[in-house]
Amino acid sequence: MEQDVVGTYLVPAVLAVMMVGMGMTLQAADFRRLLAYPKAVVTGLCAQVLLLPALGWLIVTALQLPPEFAVGVMIISFCPGGVGSNLLALIARADTALSVTLTGISNLLLILSLPWWVNLSLRTFLPGEQAILLPVGKTILSTALITVVPILIGMWVRHLAGAVAQRAENGFRIFSGLFLGVLMLSIAIKNRDVIIEALWSLGPAIVALNLGSMLMGLVLASLLQLRMSQRTTIAIETGFQNAALAILVTTTFLQNPRMALAPVFYGGVMFVGAFALIGLLRATRMAPSKRHADVKL
Structure with a gap:
C-alpha cells in the first residue's frame, strides 16, 4: 500500500510541480536557438539522447548486472534534462542559455522516445514472460x-508574469530538491532488505555512467571545437539526468521498486559528480571566466 501511494500519487504530483518550475525558466526563444545556433545544441542533444543510452548499455553489459538493475540503469540513461542542471551551469560559469535550451528540448524529445527505449530494454534484459511492456500510446x-503540460503552464506563467516567475524560481528549486530527496529516501526504505546488495551491484555502474557521461560530453564538445563555456554545459547536461522522471517510470508505470533503485542512487551521485567536475575545471583553470558566461551559442 505504501508503494502504491508513492507510485500512484506522490511521484506524479512531485514531478508535475518540478516541471512547472522548469517551465518558468523557459521561453519560446530558448527553442528557437536550435535553428539559430544548431552546432552546440545538436551536439548536446546527441550526447544526451543517443550516446548516453549507448554508454549505459555498454556498462550494464560489461558489468553483467542483474536484469532488474540493468533495466533501471538503462531507464535513467533515457531521461535527460534533470531539474537543477541550469543552476549547476550558472555555478560553473558555463553557458546557461545553452543549458536551458538543452533541458527544454530534451524533455520534449523524450516524450516520444521514452516508451520505445524502455520496452527495448525490457525485451533485452527481461526476455519472455518476465517482461511487462509499456503501452506506447498510453505512456x-x-x-x-505529467511533464509537457506542466512545462507549458510554467512557460505561460512566465509569459504573463515574468517577474513573479523569476522570484518563484528559487522556491521551486528548493521544493524540487527536498521532495526528490524524500522520494529517494522512501524508495530506499521500501527496498531496505536488498539495499546492500543493490549498492554492491549498482554502485560501480552508477558511478561509471555518471563520470563516463560527463567525460563523453566534454570530449565530444572539444572535438567539435565548441567554446569552453559550451563544453562545460554539455558535460553537465549529459551527466545530470531527470531522476524524478526515471523514478516515475519505474514506480508508477512499471510498478517495480527494485528498478527504481538505479535512479535513486544516480540522483545522489550526479550532484557529487557535477560539483567534482566544476571543481576540477576551476582547479585546472579550464572553466570559462564569468564574463564569457551566457554569451550566444
Whole structure:
C-alpha cells in the first residue's frame, strides 16, 4: 500500500510541480536557438539522447548486472534534462542559455522516445514472460500530462508574469530538491532488505555512467571545437539526468521498486559528480571566466 501511494500519487504530483518550475525558466526563444545556433545544441542533444543510452548499455553489459538493475540503469540513461542542471551551469560559469535550451528540448524529445527505449530494454534484459511492456500510446499521453503540460503552464506563467516567475524560481528549486530527496529516501526504505546488495551491484555502474557521461560530453564538445563555456554545459547536461522522471517510470508505470533503485542512487551521485567536475575545471583553470558566461551559442 505504501508503494502504491508513492507510485500512484506522490511521484506524479512531485514531478508535475518540478516541471512547472522548469517551465518558468523557459521561453519560446530558448527553442528557437536550435535553428539559430544548431552546432552546440545538436551536439548536446546527441550526447544526451543517443550516446548516453549507448554508454549505459555498454556498462550494464560489461558489468553483467542483474536484469532488474540493468533495466533501471538503462531507464535513467533515457531521461535527460534533470531539474537543477541550469543552476549547476550558472555555478560553473558555463553557458546557461545553452543549458536551458538543452533541458527544454530534451524533455520534449523524450516524450516520444521514452516508451520505445524502455520496452527495448525490457525485451533485452527481461526476455519472455518476465517482461511487462509499456503501452506506447498510453505512456506517451501519461508522460505528456505529467511533464509537457506542466512545462507549458510554467512557460505561460512566465509569459504573463515574468517577474513573479523569476522570484518563484528559487522556491521551486528548493521544493524540487527536498521532495526528490524524500522520494529517494522512501524508495530506499521500501527496498531496505536488498539495499546492500543493490549498492554492491549498482554502485560501480552508477558511478561509471555518471563520470563516463560527463567525460563523453566534454570530449565530444572539444572535438567539435565548441567554446569552453559550451563544453562545460554539455558535460553537465549529459551527466545530470531527470531522476524524478526515471523514478516515475519505474514506480508508477512499471510498478517495480527494485528498478527504481538505479535512479535513486544516480540522483545522489550526479550532484557529487557535477560539483567534482566544476571543481576540477576551476582547479585546472579550464572553466570559462564569468564574463564569457551566457554569451550566444
